[in-house]
Amino acid sequence: MGALLQIQDLTVAFETDEGRLCAADRVSFDIEEGEVLGLVGESGCGKTVTALSILRLIPSPPGRIESGSILFRGRDLLALPASELRRVRGQAISMVFQDPMTALSPLHRVGDQLVETLQLHQKIGRRAARSLAVEWLKKVGIPAAAERMDAWPHQLSGGMRQRVMLAMALMLEPALIIADEPTTALDVTIQAQIFNLLLDMKDRSTSVLLITHDMGAVWAMCSRVVVMYASRVVEAGPAEALFRAPLHPYTQGLLRSMPSVQAPGGRLEAIPGQVPSPLNYPTGCHFSDRCPKVFGRCRVAEPPLYTRGEGRGAACFLLDEAGIGP
Amino acid sequence: MTGNAPLLEIRDLRTWFPVRRGLLNRLVGHVKAVDGVSLHVMGGETLGLVGESGCGKTTLGRSIAGLERPRSGQILFQGTDMKVLSRAERKRAARHLQMIFQDPAASLNPRLTVLDALTEGLQEHGLLEGSREAEGARLLAEVGLPPEALYRYPFEFSGGQRQRISLARAISLRPALVVCDEPVSSLDVSVQAQVINLLMDLREKHRLSYLFISHDLSVVRHLSDRIAVMYLGRIVEEGPAETVMGSPLHPYTQALLAAVLAPGQPRGRKLVLPGEPPSPLNPPSGCPFHARCPKAMDQCRLDYPPASATETRRVHCHLYPPRVPDPAPLLAP
Numbered sequence: 001m002g003a004l005l006q007i008q009d010l011t012v013a014f015e016t017d018e019g020r021l022c023a024a025d026r027v028s029f030d031i032e033e034g035e036v037l038g039l040v041g042e043s044g045c046g047k048t049v050t051a052l053s054i055l056r057l058i059p060s061p062p063g064r065i066e067s068g069s070i071l072f073r074g075r076d077l078l079a080l081p082a083s084e085l086r087r088v089r090g091q092a093i094s095m096v097f098q099d100p101m102t103a104l105s106p107l108h109r110v111g112d113q114l115v116e117t118l119q120l121h122q123k124i125g126r127r128a129a130r131s132l133a134v135e136w137l138k139k140v141g142i143p144a145a146a147e148r149m150d151a152w153p154h155q156l157s158g159g160m161r162q163r164v165m166l167a168m169a170l171m172l173e174p175a176l177i178i179a180d181e182p183t184t185a186l187d188v189t190i191q192a193q194i195f196n197l198l199l200d201m202k203d204r205s206t207s208v209l210l211i212t213h214d215m216g217a218v219w220a221m222c223s224r225v226v227v228m229y230a231s232r233v234v235e236a237g238p239a240e241a242l243f244r245a246p247l248h249p250y251t252q253g254l255l256r257s258m259p260s261v262q263a264p265g266g267r268l269e270a271i272p273g274q275v276p277s278p279l280n281y282p283t284g285c286h287f288s289d290r291c292p293k294v295f296g297r298c299r300v301a302e303p304p305l306y307t308r309g310e311g312r313g314a315a316c317f318l319l320d321e322a323g324i325g326p
Numbered sequence: 327m328t329g330n331a332p333l334l335e336i337r338d339l340r341t342w343f344p345v346r347r348g349l350l351n352r353l354v355g356h357v358k359a360v361d362g363v364s365l366h367v368m369g370g371e372t373l374g375l376v377g378e379s380g381c382g383k384t385t386l387g388r389s390i391a392g393l394e395r396p397r398s399g400q401i402l403f404q405g406t407d408m409k410v411l412s413r414a415e416r417k418r419a420a421r422h423l424q425m426i427f428q429d430p431a432a433s434l435n436p437r438l439t440v441l442d443a444l445t446e447g448l449q450e451h452g453l454l455e456g457s458r459e460a461e462g463a464r465l466l467a468e469v470g471l472p473p474e475a476l477y478r479y480p481f482e483f484s485g486g487q488r489q490r491i492s493l494a495r496a497i498s499l500r501p502a503l504v505v506c507d508e509p510v511s512s513l514d515v516s517v518q519a520q521v522i523n524l525l526m527d528l529r530e531k532h533r534l535s536y537l538f539i540s541h542d543l544s545v546v547r548h549l550s551d552r553i554a555v556m557y558l559g560r561i562v563e564e565g566p567a568e569t570v571m572g573s574p575l576h577p578y579t580q581a582l583l584a585a586v587l588a589p590g591q592p593r594g595r596k597l598v599l600p601g602e603p604p605s606p607l608n609p610p611s612g613c614p615f616h617a618r619c620p621k622a623m624d625q626c627r628l629d630y631p632p633a634s635a636t637e638t639r640r641v642h643c644h645l646y647p648p649r650v651p652d653p654a655p656l657l658a659p
Binding site: 220 | 378522586602
């Protein structure tokens with residue numbers, strides 16, 4: 001299967017009072033047809049900015065996509081005229097946000113919002129749109145779907161609202177769904193319901209870009225993983241291989257620092273220090289000030305992505321077989 | 327503190343919130359956030375309290391810390407019923423019982439420097455020995471922060487550092503029990519592990535007991551000696567951490583564990599519970615879990631299941647024969 005979406009050297013920066021803040025620094029990765037790709041990292045690592053750039057939703061000013069390209073089925077979304085971009089949004093690529101309350105209009109009934117979305121993108125009568133919307137509310141597991149059409153967003157629980165958002169994103173049957181922390185605000189039993197819905201979509205050959213800070217969610221859901229740290233991609237590869245033997249010291253630290261439901265509690269192997277501010281990244285490798293395996297070269301030069309077999313790669317000088325080691 | 331008497335004992339506690347509606351502000355019902363909970367925490371022990379949002383775990387923690395007024399039941403701390411104490415006595419007892427919250431930004435006064443926040447309690451209780459600066463610096467050292475932090479304000483710190491500061495403040499009064507309400511839930515993974523380690527270090531050094539409230543089963547498992555599972559205002563299962571997580575008895579605990587996403591757990595589709603927790607304003611009859619329970623029987627719709635208990639474990643589910651009833655509440659509700 002080929003790549004549905006190719007992000008190449010995407011750089012996004014924000015103008016702030018304290019200077020230029022680079023939120024995504026030459027980010028590159030592909031999303032294949034019909035796969036669930038996990039984009040994982042801690043808050044501020046640039047994963048949401050990357051996702052928003054795909055649909056050109058970065059507020060500008062202060063934000064600016066400085067360079068790079070985002071090819072969707074071979075066409076550069078960053079070069080598309082506004083009218084064509086509108087057709088891509090929602091219809092070909094749709095997005096589910098962490099907080100459905102900010103994505104749904106509080107002033108319109110749930111049903112009206114669904115019907116409006118359908119009519120905006122498809123030639124469909126109001127009555128037909130309404131019955132299609134009810135059908136999708138049922139598919140995402142909303143009980144008494146027909147009655148819920150008349151509900152206001154605030155009358156629904158967080159889980160219900162997220163399901164309405166999912167119905168809205170899914171009913172146009174897009175080729176790609178970008179889900180930005182779709183379950184972070186939800187309870188674990190509701191999270192499991194939402195994730196099963198996303199897996200259903202994958203089975204219908206929709207691709208999913210799952211953005212999350214939760215390595216457990218990535219493990220459960222994704223076939224491939226891209227790890228970001230401090231605005232850069234530090235590692236990418238198939239999930240099984242990456243979890244079995246992570247290449248980058250950051251990925252290794254992230255996995256080791258997780259408490260487990262099975263193991264009895266000893267001290268956790270925490271990563272020392274904290275994520276640096278984007279205004280104050282260390283020179284060289286951005287992880288160099290926290291890395292247990294740091295050596296001279298890491299503090300002066302930026303490591304490129306060294307590739308390994310099975311489509312794996314990591315941006316770490318430890319993988320540079322030709323170069324000067326520690 | 328060791329011995330056989332529990333440090334904290336809760337008997338048949340109920341904390342309800344009145345719901346008023348309409349023009350006349352009429353009482354239309356109660357949100358039964360905590361509805362008949364009995365639990366205990368031994369000296370030096372960590373009790374994990376897990377459950378989903380709205381199950382009442384935070385209200386239970388706040389009731390124990392004296393931040394909510396229970397409707398009925400008893401809270402015995404170090405053997406004393408907090409309710410019968412005079413104001414002054416309660417203040418003295420309360421310093422042994424501290425609470426930290428999920429959002430340290432909201433629990434630290436933004437206008438107080440770290441020095442003020444850390445020594446305020448000590449001065450209030452007349453426990454300050456030596457200078458405020460020396461005591462503040464000592465407390466900061468305990469939580470791994472440099473003494474320069476004393477003269478800064480909460481907003482100048484990251485989430486993890488702020489949680490360290492609120493921990494320093496909590497231990498400043500040398501408490502026996504710290505109620506921790508989702509203390510690491512808003513932290514990034516790499517920082518979360520640091521704060522978990524700090525919680526473990528402080529527990530060992532000061533022989534602290536924790537009531538550790540969280541929705542995250544992995545974190546609770548990591549820190550707890552015993553675990554209680556709460557659903558819609560009630561404890562549905564309780565026991566040693568190993569056995570509750572290793573061989574859960576209640577169908578709700580089983581479902582919670584099946585939904586855990588973690589490396590090493592099965593990948594892909596999860597067995598899911600249908601629906602959502604019912605409203606605590608209008609709890610269903612019988613077992614509150616019956617509408618979502620894959621194993622529900624007719625009896626579950628009618629009667630609240632009595633405890634089926636052994637020496638160390640307790641479950642409220644009709645699948646298990648009733649054994650050793652709950653200790654009778656000392657005060658009628």
